[in-house]
Amino acid sequence: MATAKISQKSVYLITIVASLGGLLFGYDTAVISGAVGALESSFITSLENNTTLAENSIFQFKVIISLCILAIGLLFASFILKFFKRSTAYIIIAGILLLGGAIYYFQFLTLPGVLTENLRNSILGFMVSSALVGCIIGASMGDNAANSIGRRNGLIISALLFLLSACGSSYPEIMNIFPGNDLTSFIIYRIVGGIGVGLASMLAPVYIAEMAPAGIRGKLVSFNQFAIVTGMLVVYFVNYFIVSGQTEDWINQTGWRYMFLSESIPALLFLLFLFFVPKTPRFQTMKGNEKDAMEVLTKLNGPDKASQILAEIKASFSRTKSHWLSFGWTVVIVGIVLSVFQQFVGINVVLYYAPQIFEGMGMETDASMLQTIIVGAINMLFTVLAIMTVDKFGRKKLMMIGSAVMAVSMIGLGFALYLQVEGLPALLLMLLYIAAFAMSWGPVTWVLLSEIFPNKIRGVMAVAVAVQWLANLIVSWTFPMMDKNEALVESFHHGFSYWIYGIMAILSGLFIWKFVPETKGRTLEDMENLWIRKKSN
Template sequence: MATTHTSKTSVYLITIVASLGGLLFGYDTAVISGAVGALENFFITSLENSPSFAEDTIFQFKITISLCVLAIGLLFADFILKFFQKNKAYTIIAAILIFGGAVFYFQFLTLPNILTENLRNSILGFMVSSALVGCIIGASLGDNVANSIGRRNGLIIAALLFLISALGSSYPEVMNIFPGNDLTAFIIYRIIGGIGVGLASMLAPMYIAEMAPANIRGQLVSFNQFAIVTGMLVVYFVNYFIVSGQTELWINETGWRYMFLSEAIPALLFLLFLFFVPKTPRYQTMKGNEEDAMKVLTKLNGPETATRILSDIKASFSRTKSHWLSFGWGVVIIGILLSIFQQFVGINVVLYYAPEIFRGMGMETDASMLQTIIVGAINMLFTVLAIMTVDNFGRKKLMMIGSAVMAVAMIGLGFALYTETEGLPALLLMLLYIAAFAMSWGPVTWVLLSEIFPNKIRGVMAVAVAIQWLANLIVSWTFPMMNNNSALVEHFNHGFSYWIYGVMALLSLLFIWKFVPETKGRTLEDMEELWMKKK
């Protein structure tokens, strides 16, 4: 039975509500871009002016990092237990704990609590990227949350976290309920928002996929990716209008607060709208509420189709899952490296630090924010083009072309900064890089990750997603350490880090060419057969 006009309208409205989770995903991760300079001035400068305050803050910073490392370590220990037998897993975990713990203790914890240049840049980098710690936690817990309290209720939790983060990040001194100073409170509230992002990144597309009729499912799920880049573009506009015509003093004292506070508006709307959408039929069936599941399915698909879908849902629960290494290490490593390369080519450095990069090219604050809007618009436009062409053009070809263009753009941008050829050439190279990423590694990585893992080991995707957020954290955290390092600036004039990302783009090209199979036109059963042959 064809989907009726009324049911189509319902599913589109439900998709729009769920996609607000994607929009907040983009909004929360990009809102920091306009505030980097002000945060540095507001928080870091005060450390330079008071050695005793700096010493106390560094001590708190070490505790915060230690707790973050512990949380991430526990999550990845759980992944290791799913890959190996218990005895072997415990041996690996113990070896990592001993070796990693020793490095962490001697290379970080034992450092004197003195504000050196590297430590200053490290604190700034972690302030900017701290939300990503929450993203790792949220994404890792997403599956458990979905199965325990449901997809919709999980999104309600994410919306609450977005709202709390928006209020706490904007006024950390007022909302400081933690045993630390305002800088520590700011970092904690950003991590809270990151947990919301991690949950939304897992639950929003899952919710849409389980609510959408099969004939329009791909179109509706891809709308979530569009919502993410839309959220980024919206916040670039918001940041621009907040700082437009304002003095640097006002921006450094008040403007950055309004940037974070603005997220409360979409977060509150998301929270309210979620109470008007149903729980997914799959979750209802899982919990034994078949009658409620049938009502939702009938409304969205019609009675005849609803009966068949409910039967398929019940049958799917009887399918057995296999051990994560059932198809060998090859598919696991390829999935993990796809996630790592997507971040190591440097995309989030551009998205998070764009206004600072443009200021480094000699632009005023208003102009740098305006250029960031152009970056966001290019990102959205070429993401839409990728979504429209990926099924026709092929995944592998798009990824290889994207890698080649990104390598040229990043290496060229490095030389433009090195030779102080700034202005229009540097801007054009950055826009070329954004367009290449948005047409390839941005959306296509997610397509590949959803296609290369056979159904029996679909849980491995959670590992790949968690590692993607970890790689994002590493890149975003280390950028200020490289870009603001006086020795590197003296020798390379801010070009060094972009050359690193350019080399990573070249390596990603070789990786796709040699190891990643083309998935276009292949069923999941075809992929199972392929990996069994390569095992």
Template sequence: MAKLNKNGIVLITIVASLGGLLFGYDTAVISGAVGALENYFIGALETDKDLAVAAIFQFKVIISICVLALVILFSSFLLKFFSKSKAYLIIGLFVLIGGAVYYFQFLSLPGVLTENLKNSILGFMVSSALVGCIIGASLGDNVANSIGRRNGLLVAASLFLLSAIGSAYPDSMNIFFGDSLSAFIVYRIIGGMGVGLASMLAPLYIAEMAPPKIRGKLVSFYQLAIVSGMMVVYFVNYFIVQGQAEMWINTTGWRYMFLSEGIPATIFFLALLLVPKTPRFQVMKGNEKDALKVLTNLNGPERAPGVLAEIKKSFGKKKAHWLYFGGTVVIIGLLLSIFQQFVGINVVLYYAPEIFRGMGMETDASMLQTIIVGAINMIFTVVAISTVDKFGRKKLMMIGSAVMALSMIGLGFALYLETTGVTALMFMLFYIAAFAMSWGPVVWVLLSEIFPNSIKGVMAVAVAIQWLANLLVSWTFPMMNNNSDLIAMFNNGFPYWIYGIMAILSGLFIWKFVPETKEKTLEEMENIWISK
């Protein structure tokens, strides 16, 4: 086989590094600001009853709009899975039952700032970007097929930049109806749309550009870029708060955290202008000559025509029904996304400084501990990259599930028995290491590999479900962790036991249902589902 062109590999790495870095940066920037945001926004509601009543009303309006948007998006997905009559029946039942529960359990609540409602507002403020992630990921397939993978990433970069500025100054940039809290939430949702698009388009771009023998490694670089972005923002947050008074952090420091995202967002946008469109998108649009040029650059002149022929053949069924290969591949993709979040990773990433502060650490020390978490995350992601194409996907995932389960259950007991400090920190670091070398990068590899080209749009559903699961976990954590009754019974250990149980279930799922995709071409993966 001809040697791969290094310039082509560099182009793939640029997309992975910058697209993933912005993803990680935007996801983790909130972690350093949680305490300040709670003080700045929620604290004001506790001291001003009229402001609280207005904020609760706006909160209900925002949640209702988000719920409506998500219902429309997932209804469009159901119409692609089922016949119209069956899809409308499912949608109708969901709207009827869900709408009744939503009204009586949320909308009809009085405008009083109770403990649960306060924790709910805080949880949604922290996780609001995930609503945008769901929307962005849901639109990813349409964006990818209309303007292309690369141009879609340019849109994502623009959304990142707008969100960075708006989130930093929601009061002065409030062009929406409502107060600054509502404006902050809207700008975070806008940034989340960029993250959602990137999470759908970047792995797809890399998988379509990469030769099979190194595809797992290159798609894993996307996860490395994500954790690199997290690591960068942990340092940024640390240096912003270092030596500063608590009042300055609560009024000004958090703004700089969000504004700092504008720098990598601008670099990302400019770098994307140098990246070519993928061969599969070129073939889809009838530009076979341009596709062959890219394939020759990546695979060499001997192999490129054969790869082009495989791509053209795979698009012979490009309009296949999403259940064309049966429900197995779809269910596996959705459950991969759900389990990746239900094991609780983003609780640790979003709330790490608050978790450490809950262990009695000062602000500077908790930020420093967060950097240690980020470093472990990065180191073991590198381990995954070096082993995913040699060791295989299934083994890494099963080992990761086992270690995560032991770590989360152990962390829960450490908190329950009030033996925090080094013990709790070690359990958390073991958990991060296990996730970083398994479920973190390998899920992205599997999602980019398991769906045949003719139903590649299902990946948008899987990524959207992933963000929905992330939203549920991140939103509910403060409700469990800050609930006075649960604290009295379990000393904050309860949520971690839940995540430990999810890790056990995730390992059983991988063992029984997920096929090994190591060294298989995207077209060979299609044959696996046909045979089933």
């Protein structure tokens, strides 16, 4: 009995340490929300009054975008090679390269170095969303990092990247070691932080799952999702206390730096604590260190179960993986579209741009930051409720209800802004939207992704996750282009973009209703048989 208590205590402590990766995930992705206005003032407004600086910055912006597209293109080319025969894959890649390259060249690269309204908003949007490029890269590196240097060591690298990004993003001019200006330096450090987010999003759940005893694994892995939304709420509080009572000039010159620098505190704690937790037994066994693996298993599961678990781990390495299309295209498309809709309903626009959205509703800076804390609290509360109820109500029902409520909320918010109804109605619609997402598409999408893919093609989940980050990047990048476009603002008073997200919520609900099977109470073997039947029909 004493051994069980000791082992369970050790598991919980290890889970808390690993979940700091999730907390930093939420912290890093949400910290930008309080700094958007200051970043625009510090980096974008200065370009309007300096033609030479603007021309130089636009050139560097084009270079960064080109490198990012190249990196993402190589990643998705590797996915295409895993789906198709090599000859077919090369033809598809060549076709995408020619068509996409032509569009990119004529519609972007050849644009003159003049700061037009759309280009200005594009630069701002990319500044805010640039970390997501790193997320795509980091998530794609996660599997290789896990199998080469290990889950724990991969998280150590993630913590170092978080720490470097926190310092570099807060003082990009002092830490500018790149052949570019301060704007370029800031974007690069945000991408570095994004790589840390991508690694943590992949490795933290894997580390927890491999360390936790089977009986409490689900609860402990779901704690990582709770840590993510907690990180978002924490940074909303931090941002609020930084700007509270301060002038706009101070926020624009100094305050935003403290927001990014504050991440260095949890990042440093995460880094230090990781040196006191063990490598996972699965990784130790993979590297031939069975003695070390047995020692960890004995501590966490007791001596009676340790030998059995070690034997199961060794047996799992003999299982062969199947081709990614072994179960047909349907399961692949369902997983990818789930990931796309999770972002296209507009959640990260709210999380990244919340203070600006509230200021657009007529609120002062302090009040808008306080409203953002309420957004974070609602997000955390309803995420916890979703974790507690998803096994009771079922995945499909929660997702369809969530889609319906999000559609009503977003379309209603669009009309509230269009009719210039500011204050409480708009705020309530925003909070209703957050609650609906947190109860459905936020956590339940991850549950569905973990359940619909059979074990033999589990690697396809990497494609779905990469597409999810890409969709996040597209939505976050394009929001300022819609929300700050003078013609759209004059016609729709900032309501246009919310109608787009509302339409996406409607389509997401129809997609769940028509194409996504209910996975509640079904084993992974049941799901395998389901996809086999669909493939044969």
